Amino acid sequence: MKIATYNINNINKRLANLLNWLEKEKPEVVCLQELKTEQQGFPANALRSRGYEAVWVGERSWNGVAILVREQMPILTRSELPGDDHDYQARYVEAAVRGVLIASIYLPNGNPQPGPKFNYKLAWFERLIGHANNLIKAGVPAALVGDYNVVPTPQDIYPTRSLDKNALVQPASREAFQRLLGQGWTDALRKLHPSGPLWTFWDFKFDRWQADKGMRLDHFLLSPQLTALLVDGGVDRWMRGEQNASDHAPAWITLNL
């Protein structure tokens, strides 16, 4: 089973890019983030015509997450992260697919830091850690997939000091990510490729793509049962070079289910 994640930065604006990529790479499951459309604006029919069923949580203007599955209906298990009844941002959707629980995650960016947005990021992270702990203690075969907005280690970003104050690289952000891994989750792309650049994001600004100055922000966290089935993974960098590209490229793994 090939699972992909893609921060698409507006699904309707980039629908042609998405459909082209689906046809070329044929992932079975796709976790999308930053749909930037309200619930009714999701292009369900266009995706169904290409063989993909979907569950999604939309929001006007910002955020938005989805899970696409080829030739199969995902079974929606959650459309929000537990722990805060007053949080209405569309950042979490979860579904069962062929006996695997899959979450599509869009963790808050958190800039500027410090400030209320960074506090929200850390609070959201704590809720995720709590939920993930329940899943792993229950022995659920699960994959927590998406845009974590965390650069886990210094090797996950091009050499620079200019982002030292950025929320993506803060010790508190990295500590939360490590605490999540400490529950027993495996960072699948790093397990497959233990060292070196594995960029999934290049800023629109300046010459970041041309200079290949990127970051690794999009991650697959696998429960132990799924880690044992991990075969392959990578980043579809070619998508970042397309016309009308998102600032993220899709990343993917394959599991031998």
Add this chain to the structure above:
DNA sequence: ATGACCGCTGGAAGCGGA
């Protein structure tokens, strides 16, 4: 360090993103 990109809303210029 700086530069100044892209998409949103609203219909200009400022916010959010990372």
